Amino acid sequence: MNETGFNIAVVGAGMASAPHLASLLALQDRATVRHVVARSEERAGAFARRLPHARVTLDLDTALADEHVDGVLLLTPPNTHLELGARIAAAGKHLLVEKPIDVTTSRARELVALCDARGIVAAAVLQHRTRDASRKLRELLDARALGEIHSASIAVPWWRPQSYYDEPGRGTLARDGGGVLMTQAIHTLDLFLWLVGLPDDVFCYAITSRAHRMECEDTVAGVMKYRNGCVASLHASTAIFPGFPERIEISGSKGSATLGGGRLIVQYMDGAVLEEGETASLGSGANPMAFSHHAHQAVIDNFIEAATHGAEPVASLRSALDVHLLIDALIASSANYRPMPVNPGSSS
Incomplete structure (x- = not known):
């Protein structure tokens, strides 16, 4: 310096x-x-x-x-x-x-x-890794405060009008590398991996809905499986009007956590409740820039x-490779109509 x-x-x-x-x-x-x-x-x-x-x-x-x-x-x-x-x-x-x-x-x-x-x-x-609610949830998971994790879900129910995809190159493999997974859901997927790590394998359907004219996928539904038996569902789309906050839910043997719109709510089986962060606009609707810069x-x-x-x-370039590996596996699963391993050695 x-x-x-x-x-x-x-x-x-x-x-x-x-x-x-x-x-x-x-x-x-x-x-x-x-x-x-x-x-x-x-x-x-x-x-x-x-x-x-x-x-x-x-x-x-x-x-x-x-x-x-x-x-x-x-x-x-x-x-x-x-x-x-x-x-x-x-x-x-x-x-x-x-x-x-x-x-x-x-x-x-x-x-x-x-x-x-x-x-x-x-x-x-x-930037999702930096939010107070995200960091608190990682702290809890590292301390095994939720016990053994057995299920989870990821939802990115966003909306983009056709005018968004009419911009040259947007939603194409050549310029963007993909559609909703690579451009919108990548933040929530990366955050999920930062919290719980890469799954062993995935099964997925990735489609372009009737809501948009574009080269790549605008809607994805899938499931991820972990070595300990945990399964996590995924639904990501830019075809859900008017767009809603993304959400991660993680359930374990001691309680469950919901992380959505920058706010964390943890409900323990003993009745205790923990809340962290504040709900904020995250660009889920027609205006992709409608969010705070913080x-x-x-x-x-x-x-x-x-x-x-x-x-x-906090988000090293090397650690960011994980979400690329996951997206590769999801797209490959959809293309091949079968479960695909998430291979750290892949180079697609």
Whole structure:
């Protein structure tokens, strides 16, 4: 870190950049944005205008050549992450990348390996892990407060209008790497895996409903099975009007936990009840940006802390590979009409 504090270059200034801008404005006492890089000078200028030290450039190499830049926030479309991330890693800059890591697991693995080889801190914007309710539930599960886990469910009942998918590239394999699983449900799936780990195998149906015209899936129904016999159901969709908060339910031998919309409720068999967090809007409806920036702020703050002190970030890029493996298995199960193992060695 430089004497002037942690210095950041932001790469990408599209729709997904809005909560990041709000977060960076709130973190100005900790970090300085020195460069905003984008293909559109107009978009980059609109982002940089509110940041007093930010310079606009269309050239990534200009930002990477700045010796004062400590880390890069990569907010470009998923299919650009490997190539841009490789250049960022080669320059020795720490990397925080929007989800997913890239459009395929093999490309995601390659980026993780490049970051590891350079010894940089690399993290993903998987902000659900940072919420107070999420962290409390993980603490309880680590302490086995719910006992032996025997069943769980994941629901992402969201809505997106057709106009959302009419944007070129959206919901395609080439740009996004998939549909509802890779773009919307990835946050809740990642959080679930962060809480309970990868299952052994899955069975799934992934379809494109009549609600949308798009290349990839907008609705998924499946089940995951764990070695201890626990089963978890999954329903994720962007075809459920008007859209409802995502929800995770976990049941064990001592009680059950419900985590939804940023709020945790735990009900123990002895009658005790624990509540944590506050219900918040999470972009489940027609406006995908209708949510607070505070979880994004927490991810960026954690990234700065990890990069400054050489610590493990809350959502390391390597740990984010797990959700890619799960999504691969779910899609493969649907394509092959049979259960599929979740293979940590797969490279699709």
